[in-house]
Amino acid sequence: MHNQRFFDQTLSLIEQGQITVALPMLAGKLFSAQIDAIAWPETRQTLLRHPLHSVLMEDPYLAHCYAKPRGYAGDAALIDILYDRTLPDGVSKRSADLFNVTTAFPAAEAVRLRREYAETLVTTAWQAGKRICVLACGHFREGDRLIGNDLSNIVAVDQDGLSLDVVRRNHGETINVVEANVFNYLRGAASRGERFDLIYTLGLTDYLDERAMRLLHKLMKACLAPGGTLLLANFLPYHIGTGWMDAVMDWQLIYRDEEELASYAREIGLSYKTWTDPTACIAWCEMKDG
Secondary structure, eight states: OHHHHHHHHHHHHHHTTOHHHHHHHHHHHHHHHHTOTTTHHHHHHHHHHSHHHHHHTTSHHHHHHHHOTTSSTTOHHHHHHHHHOOOOTTOOHHHHHHHHHHTTSHHHHHHHHHHHHHHHHHHHHHHTTOOEEEESOTTOGGGGGGTTSOOTTEEEEESOHHHHHHHHHHHGGGSEEEESOHHHHHHHHHHHTOOEEEEEESSGGGGOOHHHHHHHHHHHHHTEEEEEEEEEEEEOTTOTTHHHHHHTTOOOOOOOOHHHHHHHHHHTTOEEEEEEOTTSSEEEEEEEOO
């Protein structure tokens, strides 16, 4: 009953136009509620049944994530929405107001900062002639700065053919694209003796369990050239948007902190450094051979 009243109040605030008050308040409520693992499923279901959830789906960003048009959460088209923050034509003022708030949340800003960091990393490595492998590349938007250049030293791997179509439209035949499961690709590359100076992934590990994470690290190391670098990013546990992403967006991630990421690096015997981004939403781990 308490949840029902809270969601009633949140909806009332939105209807009054107080969206900048209502949405952060709701995110905070869901963050706190998620800590109670026993009560959380009922809280989540109460929200999904409440008229508030339908109103939130007027936001094209939230609606895309919840609908999963490509069959999975966090697809590359959704990430582009966060990057560009461009509204579709013809949306209502309330939809626009919702969108402008939700795409400014810390987790959304973390995704944009993640791209900025990767953009600098890739550009620098490309300019140095390094051989680069991008795992679960999505639309490879961190490579936008390089459009029009010869990217034959970059291999972009993704199992979503629609994502790779976008990469091809942006970069033509100058880049090597591979439609494959990341694990299958790495096994094949290792067996062929392919080695890369830089191997990275930006969002893949958020969906991998412990066994898959260990395998990913093992296979990445097998494809790493002497002196090379592995890099990955993972959303942190208990960032302020965890309950919001789960309940509102139906977007579940596997969260890890810096120490957990460091443990995988130690397991494969690479030197490493970890850090948390300025939003306190994403942890990074950079691993080096030698």
